[in-house]
Amino acid sequence: MANQGSSNTEQGIPWDRLIQFANSKKAEEKITGKPAQLEKQQLAAIAMLIELVKDIEVDDTCVSRLFEYCQQKKITTPKFTSETFNQSVAGTVIPRSRVICTLPSNNQQFPQEGYGYAFGEEIPTFKKAQKAKNFAAMQALNWLQGQGPTSSRGEKRPGSVIGESPTRTKRRTEDEDNPNGSTPVSITGKHPNQTKTEEENNSDGGALTADSSQASDPTPASTAGIQGPTIRERAAKLGVDMEFGIPKYFVEQDNEGEDTWKGRPIFRHDGRIPPDTGVVTGVKGRQQAEDLVAQKTLEWLEGEKKNRDTLYEQMIASVPRPT
DSSP, X not given: OHHHHHHHXXXXXXXXXXXXXXXXXXXXXXXXXXXXXXXXXXXXXXXXXXXXXXXXXXXXXXXXXXXXXXXXXXXXXXXXXXXXXXXXXXXXXXXXXXXXEEETTTXXXXXXXXXXXXXXXXXXXXXXXXXXXXXXXXXXXHHHTTOOOBOSOGGGOOOOOXXXXXXXXXXXXXXXXXXXXXXXXXXXXXXXXXXXXXXXOSOSOOEEEOOTTTSOOSSOHHHHHHHOSOHHHHHHHHHHHTTSOOOEEEEEESSTTSOXXXXXXXXXXXXXXXXXXXXXXXXXXXXXXXXXXXXXXXXXXXXXXXXHHHHHHHHHHHSOOOO
16 A cells, blocks of 8 residues: 555646646537636636736846936836726736826827737736836836837737736826936846835935845855755756746835835745745844845745645645546
């Protein structure tokens, strides 16, 4: 019996059954002409494995680049208006965001037709408001720099969404003036995982630590092999395995005049990461803050992997076995 259990474990994930499940749902949709019927647990598991609505890829530095350009050219500071709402996709609710960038001195708003979307298309939406904000800033910057009207979507445009349901909408207009007149930093000053209505400008400073393979770590290289992978190494491996990317750690001073720091992780693909993941505040000492961010990030990744594994097992268990 023990050998049989070991053999079952070594077989790995039953991909054939998962493929059979997907094919049966595709066949159901072809026959009925409607979205396949899925149980709540199945929808939750699928939503954790893949993004049901894929975002357009956007550079996280577009906002800071736009402010820097406007400052250099003495253009009135852009303003941003955010809108958040819920979309219903295949029976599950997904929060989405749009952001409009207004250039007051030019009386222009972006995205606009030719800059961000083509005729007949809708303004793109994003999982995170900060991504939507960078997208709007990118289009405004393209217009200011005289780049011709084009839709930046190309083949990256996300598929159509079934049954959009804007059941909860909030708007917020921001004046992104930099009060001290300093040039905004060109690195990603803010984590994409900010709350949908509490966007901030990118004019403050801060330090972005490289990924775990380059970050400073108190564990000497000679003993790392004995002690096993470090916290950063484990977080990096899990981040890659779960398709979030290797986390970087952004740390900045929390209060002027005090040695307290705050920080957060930054992932390349952050569409399914809660805004408060790995966030720390009021930590005494910069290195201590960075270490705590890494620790909290690893804890979340480990918990998320466990949740995914549980949901996957439940979904597989619900698939009928071939007779």
